[in-house]
Amino acid sequence: MKLVLLGAGGFIGSNLVEYLIARAEHEVVGVDVSAEKLAGISGDNFSFVEADITDAQDLINDVIAGADVVVDLVAYANPSIYVESPLEVVELNFFENLRIAESCIRHNKRLIQYSTSEVYGKNPTSPRFVEDESELILGPVTKQRWIYAASKQVLERMLHGYGLQGDLEYTVVRPFNFVGPRFDYLVEAGTRGGPRVFAHFMSALLTGGPMYLVDGGTQRRCFTHIADANEAFTVLLDHPESINQAFNVGNPATDTSIRDLAILMKGIYADLTGDTPHNELVEISGEEFYGVGYEDTNRVPPDISKLATLGWKPRFDLETTFRDAIQYNLGQDNPSTTMGGAR
Numbered sequence: 001m002k003l004v005l006l007g008a009g010g011f012i013g014s015n016l017v018e019y020l021i022a023r024a025e026h027e028v029v030g031v032d033v034s035a036e037k038l039a040g041i042s043g044d045n046f047s048f049v050e051a052d053i054t055d056a057q058d059l060i061n062d063v064i065a066g067a068d069v070v071v072d073l074v075a076y077a078n079p080s081i082y083v084e085s086p087l088e089v090v091e092l093n094f095f096e097n098l099r100i101a102e103s104c105i106r107h108n109k110r111l112i113q114y115s116t117s118e119v120y121g122k123n124p125t126s127p128r129f130v131e132d133e134s135e136l137i138l139g140p141v142t143k144q145r146w147i148y149a150a151s152k153q154v155l156e157r158m159l160h161g162y163g164l165q166g167d168l169e170y171t172v173v174r175p176f177n178f179v180g181p182r183f184d185y186l187v188e189a190g191t192r193g194g195p196r197v198f199a200h201f202m203s204a205l206l207t208g209g210p211m212y213l214v215d216g217g218t219q220r221r222c223f224t225h226i227a228d229a230n231e232a233f234t235v236l237l238d239h240p241e242s243i244n245q246a247f248n249v250g251n252p253a254t255d256t257s258i259r260d261l262a263i264l265m266k267g268i269y270a271d272l273t274g275d276t277p278h279n280e281l282v283e284i285s286g287e288e289f290y291g292v293g294y295e296d297t298n299r300v301p302p303d304i305s306k307l308a309t310l311g312w313k314p315r316f317d318l319e320t321t322f323r324d325a326i327q328y329n330l331g332q333d334n335p336s337t338t339m340g341g342a343r
């Protein structure tokens, strides 16, 4: 099959490209505005098109027309961007992604759309978030963090509508905090906002700067090893039962508070380098760290029984997930010592 990966140059995309090249089952065409994270990744079954999906629409239509399956990974995915530039987030994550779906409809192509665990929002009652049962509860309009979840949610609802009408075959992936190589970008000591938490804590370990605990770090996340996430992708691709369905891709066994994550990463770093990190854990408010309009989710626990029925389950525990990602950034497993990337 020919797979077109839009957003192939990002964190998930570059890891999927590497994985699909190694499996050598499919022809892969990557599209992105940047190939920086694809440096050193090549294979006979991979080609890259440098293009901006917002202004190269004829080219994108042609690429989609030539595909068997389209995988849409393009989005602004960092909380700092939702807070700073909410309209850019809705433009890209909803309107531009919808245009991709419409092109898939026109050309009769299957679409695998990356959505988010954040569509569940602040659901306080479900012990675990279940795809077709849990309530999706978002915060106030004046907390612009929720524009990301809202954009992804409306897109999912439209894909469902197109599926009901028989216009589109889609699969929605809801990732739960994937972690691995080429995650966002490193920052200088003391930086606020910017990338996601692994990149912040990794940067702190490398620079000796503070590890900021937003609103005290009691909030919890379930992190997913990128290798488990890659396998989930192929399970969804290979199973026709995934068509016109949404799936959580997450690991409930890795549930941790952000404070405990900081402590864990310090311990792994010490173990891998032999140096004791002296980073201070500094509590900071969400507003001071991200700006006015930040609000958080306290817990994001996935129920993964739906994907388990197709034969997938995560293999990596919390410690291994972060050990592998830290090791990558220390350059012990990989020639690159940076995570690369811009926004």
Ligand code: NAD
Residues within 6 Å of the ligand: 006, 007, 008, 009, 010, 011, 012, 013, 031, 032, 033, 034, 051, 052, 053, 054, 072, 073, 074, 075, 076, 077, 092, 114, 115, 116, 117, 174, 175, 176, 177, 178, 179, 184, 343
């Ligand atoms: P990322 O930011 O690393 O990758 C997104 C890619 O899209 C980038 O390479 C960027 O250059 C590209 N892009 C942005 N605008 C573009 C444009 N106009 N034209 C072409 N390319 C453009 O993000 P990621 O972590 O790899 O996330 C991929 C998808 O998965 C996103 O939809 C995100 O919302 C979703 N997601 C990711 C996670 C996670 O754990 N990483 C969690 C939930 C949801």
Ligand code: UGA
Residues within 6 Å of the ligand: 076, 077, 078, 079, 116, 117, 118, 175, 176, 177, 178, 195, 196, 197, 198, 200, 201, 211, 212, 213, 214, 215, 217, 219, 221, 258, 296, 297
């Ligand atoms: C992120 C992305 O925004 C979404 O694209 C995605 O849907 C989601 O992850 C996911 O992977 O499922 P979030 O979970 O808030 O959302 O991701 P991070 O930015 O990595 O933050 C995780 C937690 O750590 C948040 O509570 C944040 O406030 C906190 N944090 C972040 C810190 O305490 N310190 C930091 O230096 C950075």
